Amino acid sequence: MKDNKDVLKNKCFALAVRIVRLAQWLQTEKNEYTISKQILRSGTAIGALESEANYAQSKLDFISKMSIALKEANETRYWIQLFYATDYIEKKMFESLFSDINEIISLLVSTVKTAKKNEK
Numbered sequence: 001m002k003d004n005k006d007v008l009k010n011k012c013f014a015l016a017v018r019i020v021r022l023a024q025w026l027q028t029e030k031n032e033y034t035i036s037k038q039i040l041r042s043g044t045a046i047g048a049l050e051s052e053a054n055y056a057q058s059k060l061d062f063i064s065k066m067s068i069a070l071k072e073a074n075e076t077r078y079w080i081q082l083f084y085a086t087d088y089i090e091k092k093m094f095e096s097l098f099s100d101i102n103e104i105i106s107l108l109v110s111t112v113k114t115a116k117k118n119e120k
Contacts, residue, residue: 005054007107008050008104008107008108008111009047009050009051009054011100011103011104011107012046012047012050012051012069012104013047014100015043015046015047015076015097015100015101015104016043016044016046016047016048018043018097018100019039019040019043019044019076020040020043020044022036022039022043022089022093022097023036023037023039023040026083026088030088032088035079035082035083035088038075038079039076039079039080039083042072042073042075042076042079043072043076043079045068045069045072046069046072046073046076046104046108049065049066049068049069049072050065050066050069050108052065053065053066053069059115059118059119060119062115063112063115063116063119066108066111066112066115067112069108070105070108070109070112073101073104073105073108074105076101077098077101077102077105080094080097080098080101081094081098084098
């Protein structure tokens, strides 16, 4: 059985791959360069911060990095919603991405809450 760290790491990496491909598609097919760079930055930062948190210098550093990953995930969710609302992505893609980002957000919230509780 995989522990939650592996699940979160794998989901963050898989989302980052999807976000890179989405940004490439938006730039190639839709000639959209401005907002696609925003989602590329926030969507790939989630996994980078999660990975960085695993080598945190302290519990507070871990909580900080995971909290920033959560902020980036929330920003990514915003961009996904915006792309759908402005017809850059279809409903099927939106629902898939939105489901993935919500799952990651839930895992990050749980991780931060647990870390804060165990810190005391």
